Amino acid sequence: MKDITIYSSNEDWFMPIASAPGEFQIHLTAQLSVTGGTDCVLISQQYAGNQISSAIAQLKELHIPCAVVTYDNTVENQSYLLGCGADDVFILPMCVELMRRRIHALTDLQVQSAGGLSFAAFDRITESNSGTGAFVVAEHDFISIYRFVARLLERLDQRAQLIFFRITNEDGPFAEADSVLHFLKIVQASLRRGDICCVAGSQIMMILMGSDAAGGHLVINRITGAFNAHYNMDESCEVSCQMREINKDSSKPVIG
DSSP, X not given: OEEEEEEOSSOOTTHHHHTSTTTEEEEEESSOOOOTTOOEEEEEHHHHGGGHHHHHHHHHHTTOOEEEEESOOOHHHHHHHHHTXXXXXXXXXXXXXXXXXXXXXXXXXXXXXXXXXXXXXHHHHHHHSOSSSOEEOOXXXXXXXXXXXXXXXXXXXXXEEEEEEEEEETTOHHHHHHHXXXXXXXXXXXXXXXXXXXXXXXXXXXXXXXXXXXXXXXXXXXXXXXXXXXXXXXXOEXXXXXXXXXXXXXXXXXXX
């Protein structure tokens, strides 16, 4: 699931993508701020006004891809926005499917700032990763983190567990997507800040750092118990789970 921050007011152009179940998690903000898990930022030109160049520059320093959403379809305006450093320009009106594809392409960009990296940039990234619970990342980032953790554990006297939850809902795909989001909230609140989790379709994957199998089973029971008590009281969801220890013999995660 993509984490999208929208710098806007009460405009309604983003509502179709906000309603895409399980695909986007939308954060609407009147003051430009991003979280550690933000995949990209959409900036309303109508809302940002003459502050748009400074907003883009701030995101460049954080190496977060951004697009400007605008009703001005002139070539001059497009050139101006790209010249400010925008990674893309969304011209409204735009069909939902095209916006979806452009957002996914945007989140895959490797953003480079003109001045390169600095300690100040890392300080801002650290400050934006606030809150409690597990660190939620995108699926492709999770796989890279998994490989790094597997390599790291070869040098450290620690253990870690890889856990897959699969959620199915008998009421159909929309209900299933809602169930996955509810389950993710339970997972994030149940894990520590040093743990990692992500959503991949109807699956939720997580890495428990410094945990053995017994600790992993305790976490599994705590998460499923909280989900059943708060969201699955009618037992419309079926939750299955797999766990294995991360070590040098398990260098690739099994993505079902």
